[in-house]
Amino acid sequence: MDEEREEITRFFKKSTFRKKTMIMKAGEANTLHYYIEKGLLRMYIIDQSGKEFNILFARERQWIGDLGTPAETPYFIETVENSKVYSISEENFHILYKRYISLANYIRKSYVFLQKRFVSILSKTAEENYEELVNEHPDLIQRLPQYQISSYLGVTPVFLSKILAKRSKKD
Amino acid sequence: MDEEREEITRFFKKSTFRKKTMIMKAGEANTLHYYIEKGLLRMYIIDQSGKEFNILFARERQWIGDLGTPAETPYFIETVENSKVYSISEENFHILYKRYISLANYIRKSYVFLQKRFVSILSKTAEENYEELVNEHPDLIQRLPQYQISSYLGVTPVFLSKILAKRSKKD
DNA sequence: GCAAAAAAATAAACTAGTTTAAGAAAAATA
DNA sequence: TATTTTTCTTAAACTAGTTTATTTTTTTGC
Numbered sequence: 001m002d003e004e005r006e007e008i009t010r011f012f013k014k015s016t017f018r019k020k021t022m023i024m025k026a027g028e029a030n031t032l033h034y035y036i037e038k039g040l041l042r043m044y045i046i047d048q049s050g051k052e053f054n055i056l057f058a059r060e061r062q063w064i065g066d067l068g069t070p071a072e073t074p075y076f077i078e079t080v081e082n083s084k085v086y087s088i089s090e091e092n093f094h095i096l097y098k099r100y101i102s103l104a105n106y107i108r109k110s111y112v113f114l115q116k117r118f119v120s121i122l123s124k125t126a127e128e129n130y131e132e133l134v135n136e137h138p139d140l141i142q143r144l145p146q147y148q149i150s151s152y153l154g155v156t157p158v159f160l161s162k163i164l165a166k167r168s169k170k171d
Numbered sequence: 172m173d174e175e176r177e178e179i180t181r182f183f184k185k186s187t188f189r190k191k192t193m194i195m196k197a198g199e200a201n202t203l204h205y206y207i208e209k210g211l212l213r214m215y216i217i218d219q220s221g222k223e224f225n226i227l228f229a230r231e232r233q234w235i236g237d238l239g240t241p242a243e244t245p246y247f248i249e250t251v252e253n254s255k256v257y258s259i260s261e262e263n264f265h266i267l268y269k270r271y272i273s274l275a276n277y278i279r280k281s282y283v284f285l286q287k288r289f290v291s292i293l294s295k296t297a298e299e300n301y302e303e304l305v306n307e308h309p310d311l312i313q314r315l316p317q318y319q320i321s322s323y324l325g326v327t328p329v330f331l332s333k334i335l336a337k338r339s340k341k342d
Numbered sequence: 343g344c345a346a347a348a349a350a351a352t353a354a355a356c357t358a359g360t361t362t363a364a365g366a367a368a369a370a371t372a
Numbered sequence: 373t374a375t376t377t378t379t380c381t382t383a384a385a386c387t388a389g390t391t392t393a394t395t396t397t398t399t400t401g402c
Binding site: 317 | 378379380381382
């Protein structure tokens with residue numbers, strides 16, 4: 001497992017980014033996959049009206065990237081904190097997940113995670129989704145500005161603020 | 172490729188189901204994966220209030236199943252039309268996608284599809300999502316009752332009916 | 343530590359979508 | 373083809389979440 005790790009590492013390029021650096025941009029093709037050593041990143045879209053929606057946050061020991069590559073991506077990826085990441089091209093990524101099933105499993109896990117999130121957004125209120133986030137990922141609440149969380153929950157900052165005001169009265 | 176196909180086939184069990192048959196039920200563990208030869212199936216959840224939300228439709232030459240298995244599933248799968256399907260256990264499914272990358276790619280494609288759908292639901296109005304469905308999958312509009320489509324779009328049947336009334340005035 | 347900028351809170355008017363209910367139309371079954 | 377069941381439509385009152393604008397609080401850079 002350790003030499004597997006070492007061999008795998010040779011496919012990657014290490015980079016450091018200051019926070020709020022855009023590392024992937026809608027319209028680009030043949031984008032990279034990123035594995036995060038340190039920091040916090042977000043993947044988002046910008047809709048017709050210019051509004052941002054966060055699709056995914058990724059932090060230490062997690063992956064982020066557009067699995068639709070090499071097709072032109074509709075997504076943006078930006079660092080939220082100063083971050084250290086390893087990047088890999090689609091070609092090499094493909095070679096690796098052919099060879100090491102653990103990497104194919106990352107894709108499967110991503111799917112399961114997204115499906116769960118999808119169901120929550122679809123069937124629950126923003127208030128319930130906020131509670132869920134607090135319970136399952138309290139660290140994200142600390143590390144993210146509130147307007148990034150609202151965008152992840154699919155509501156406006158104004159509405160999340162309302163939820164929080166109501167919530168703090170309850171204690 | 173043909174002997175690959177033949178070998179793969181040996182892992183599967185063929186079944187036929189009448190429409191409206193439930194073949195997977197929330198609460199079950201170690202659920203099967205299904206490959207559809209003929210027919211139309213839907214995967215859905217039932218929320219706290221008893222409301223159904225369709226997560227996925229799958230038809231000829233598509234897969235359906237809970238990729239979170241062997242964990243207890245929160246999903247239901249039901250035939251919408253009379254259907255012929257091949258089922259496979261998680262163990263065998265895993266063996267196969269270790270051996271044949273095409274199967275691992277199915278998971279990747281599923282992810283890409285779900286992410287696209289997620290973004291649409293999050294950032295577009297129900298009306299826009301309906302138009303998108305009509306354009307990209309007109310066949311589904313034909314094969315599904317309207318209330319199943321509304322559940323897929325995340326709105327009530329009443330609201331979809333309103334959208335359609337408004338829409339038909341426009342021509 | 344101060345000034346400027348960014349983020350969060352509050353309010354009020356608005357809109358997309360829900361709920362409940364009742365009737366009409368279409369499909370399934372006898 | 374008549375009857376029953378399922379699906380769809382319409383209407384009206386409602387609610388979750390948006391929009392725009394203003395003020396307050398917090399963070400950042402010099």
